[in-house]
Amino acid sequence: MIKVCAVSLNDWDWGLLQGKPFINRLYFGLLKPKMKILGSDIAGRIEAVGPNVTRFKPGDAVYGDLSGAWGGFAEYVSAPETSLVLKPADMTFEDAAAIPQAAMLAVQGLRDKGRIQPGQKLLINGAGGGVGTFGVQIAKTYGVEVTGVDRPEKLDMLRSVGFDRVIDYTRVDFTRMGQRFDLILDVKTNRSVFDYTRALNPNGIYVTVGGALGRVFLALVLGPVISMISNKKIRIVGLKPNKNLPYLNELFEAGKVKPVIDGLYALSAVPEALRYFGTAQHRGKIVITIGAPPQFRP
């Protein structure tokens, strides 16, 4: 059992709250949600452990992604020890809660599926949210040139977290500007798989983590065909929760990754925070703090 100190919002919480996409209801409850309390990315202190727990003891500061079990928007939550890692001492609970899902999607998209290499040109589509702001920092550890695509209001923030170039999607379609990339990491999947293929260099890789369901499905079906008839690859990330948290701890402790946090909310303000998340105006991650008045860190 964990006393929750902070929990961050994810696209998954927003989708489950709305019951969208509809297909998810087959698993998460057709007419009403099976789980009553959302919230997956938590950070807190172990309050009590079951008899078979070997890795943690009461008092340990931990964090992790509880997706599948959920229940993080609460003062206390129970979780299997496999969902948690120890939080480094110099990482705040707010920073820790911001990391799990978004950073895992970024690492698994760039390293496992994207085979990121030094010197490449990378583009992140939907750069201003959780995945994009972790993605650029992780990519920079590989010495990669990174372009970010998002709405105009977010472009200054993108430059400040390390993007070398930024593109305003309301004015420019990056798949039609004649420039090509070695690797594309996509959070939105709002173009056709053929558009993405056109924007790749020879031997380039396109990786989607999610977005428009129909287009992700087409990438799933057509990806293997495109990979067979061309030298370009189309890949999809299936999130492996918490897999690379020790690696993220290393990057954080080395000062190479710092979560971008849009703002802090109290537990009682979860509905307001979710509504704000739904407008998609946030920059980086939205975090709920529990047990202490929310104060924005410098």
Ligand SMILES: NC(=O)c1ccc[n+]([C@@H]2O[C@H](COP(=O)([O-])OP(=O)(O)OC[C@H]3O[C@@H](n4cnc5c(N)ncnc54)[C@H](OP(=O)(O)O)[C@@H]3O)[C@@H](O)[C@H]2O)c1
């Ligand atoms: N593969 C898996 O197993 C798995 C598991 C969990 C989640 N996911 C997926 O992971 C993604 C979550 O990423 P995230 O946390 O980074 O999301 P996020 O915080 O919502 O960020 C998405 C960003 O994309 C921007 N955007 C919106 N429309 C755009 C467009 N047309 N072109 C370019 N950018 C656009 C948004 O800004 P504006 O709206 O302000 O323009 C926002 O800055 C979702 O797609 C989710 O479905 C996948």
